[in-house]
Amino acid sequence: MRMNNLNDNPFADQSVISLSELKARIEEMRTVDLQRRRDISSALTNIAKWLNLPETMIPAAMSFIRPAMAKLHPITLNVSPRRIQNVRSLLMQAFRLAGLSTKLAPYQAKMNQDWSVLWGLIAGDRYARTELSRLFRYCSNQRIAPTDLNDRISAEYLSALEAETLVKNPKRRHQSVCRVWNQCAARYKKEGWPQISLDVPRYDERLYSAGRDLVSDGIKSDLEAFSVHLSGADPFSSIPKPFRPISVKMFDGHLWRYLSALHHTGLDLTQITSFDDLVTRPMFERAMRWFWERNGNATSKHIGEIAWAVRVYAIKYRQADEATVAFYGSSMARLRVKHDGLSPKNQKAMGQFSDITSIRLFVNLPQKLWNLGAAIRPNVEQGRKRKEALILIQAAVAIEILIFAPVRLKNLTSIRLDTHMSWRDGRLHLNFPLDEVKNSVPLDFTLPAETSARVQRYIKDWRSLFLPNTNPFLFPGREGKSKDQSLLGKQIKKAVFDHSGLTLTPHQFRHTAAKLLLDAKPGHYEVVRKVLGHK
Incomplete structure (x- = not known):
């Protein structure tokens, strides 16, 4: 067995072999069929090519390969989806042959008798079978009986998922497995399903919001007064030029995130009577260190915005001495992220x-x-047109509007048939008054005839398939409201990636419009300014 350099990636675990070493070991396995060795070698070569990295720089670890391969798309690679699937399968074979994958059984592996009995109980439940198949085979391979399943084994199963599979989101999959197991235990109790309840873990480590009950009334009162000050709601205690409601809401959110950080450092916010006591230098440093460490010992745009909101309260809203002003000034220089032009993320996009x-x-x-x-539409299930079709059609309309009218997601979501839309000569006109636009610049767009016709067909045939026709929004949601902004954004981003291979958020459509216009018409900055509604 070869034991020379394991991998050349300075950021990876040096005890893990590289893809190059894995390939060499597979090629030396004379007990493996020659054609199979060649197929695996070709697959490993393709992975390195697709990731644009030398084979020696790629650790043979799923923790490294999984997120990297999740970004690959057959369109951008100019290969078929089947080829990517074959490469993934051959990679798994290589892991098993090299002994890097030992706990999870192959998909085709048989279950033992005890697990086969449970498998038979869910024969008609496709979803349950999809979620539990890998767990059943894992337990069969590890000689674990259904009656022995517990939270410790469940946690070990998650570890195996993370170490030995290309599953897109192992933690979410594990969470779903636990939930489905519990549902089956209740549903098939009489049929003999083991009455074992698995803990359904919560993997929301990025969530850190502290509840309002963990904060004193004095602090909440101070924050409410600050919001009034910013909004102009009180003529005697407000700033001369009030903030827009969305900006007031943003400041309030940042200050509550600041409170949440202090809460997670162990500070009892119920014992502090004023927010003023929390914007001192020691308190500010305490909260910012928590954010800093949580973000991998680095600042971010989000952290900088929170810091700025605290500074506005401490310096602009309250009286501050020169030392405090100087402290916040130097802190902003370190914490706020500044970019000349586009951010690295947008440049990449x-x-x-x-x-x-x-x-x-x-x-x-x-x-x-x-x-x-x-x-898809001609296919019906129980007399209802399939939602998959509506999701695709809705994404098509949203994306086409953003291409010709690159508005912010909030404005896209808020489009009403009776307020923002008008028709002249068969063309759709979109108008957004200044009080609805972020920087108070009114926006007006006239869409091409073909696009307008598509929007009309969407309104007539698709918009109200699953929600009342009385909902006034172009992209309707429940209870007469618009579709959730975050949900529509994710829907657009997913459709773009799934069907073009491009990675693009709704807001980046604005940058795309500017780039494509300036590439075609160099120097037309005034046109870009007007299209995007910049001042």
Whole structure:
């Protein structure tokens, strides 16, 4: 067995072999069929090529490979989806042959008798079988009986998922497995399903909000007064130029995040009577260190915004001495993230449009999504048109509007048929008054005839498939409201990636519009300014 250098990645565990070493070990296995060795070798070569890294720099660890491969798309790689699936399968085979995957059994592996009995009970439940299949085979392979399953084994199963699979989100999958197991235990109790309840873990480690009951009334009163000060609601205690409601809400959110950070440092906020006591230098440093360490010992745009909100309260709203002003000034220089031009994230996103192929994929995406949705529509399930079709059609309309009217997601979500939309000569006009736009610049767009016709068909045939026609929003939600802004944003981002291979958020459509326009018409900055509604 070869034991030379394991991997050349300075950021990876040096005890883990590289993809290059894995390939060499597979090639030396004379007990493995020659064609199979060649197929595996080709797959490992492809992975390195797709990740644009030398094989020696890629650790043979799922923790490294899984997130990297999740970003790959057959369109951008110019390969078929089947080829990617085959490469994934061959990678798993390589792991098993090299002894890197020993706990999870292959998908085709048989279950033992005890687990087969439970498998038979859920024969008609496709979802349950999908979720529990890997767990059943894992336990069979580890000689664990159904009656022996417990939270410790469940945790070990998660570890195996993370170490030995390319499952997109192991923690979410594990969470679902525990939930489905418990549901089956209740549903098939009489049939003999083991009455074992698994703890359904919560993997929301990024959530840190502290409840209002953990904060004193004095602090809450101070924050409410500050919001009034910013909003202009009180003519005698407000700033001369009031903030917009969305900005007031943003400040309030940042200050509550600041409170939550202090809570997680162990500070009892019920014993502190004023928010003023929490904006001192020691308290500010305490909260910011918590954010800093949580973010991997680095600041971020989000952290900088929280710090700025605290500074506004401490310096602008309250009386502050020179030392405090100087302290906050130096802190902002360290904590606030500043970029000349686009941020690295947005630069990377715009880099996708450096070739004509990506641009064509982008501009043709609405038509592609529409065609896919329309093809699904004839299929009905229990007399109802499939929601998958509506999701595709809705994404097509949203994306096409953003291409020709690159508004912010909030404005896109808020489009009402009776307020923002008008029709002249068969073309749709979108108008957003200044009080609804972030920087108080009114926006007006006239969409092309073909796009307008597609929006009309969406309104007539699709918009109200699952919600009342009385809902006034172009993208309707429940209880007469618009569709949730976050949900529509995720829907757009997913549709873009799934069907074009491009990674783009709704807000980045604005940057894309500017890039494509300036690439086609260099120097037309005034046009870009007007299209985006910049001052």
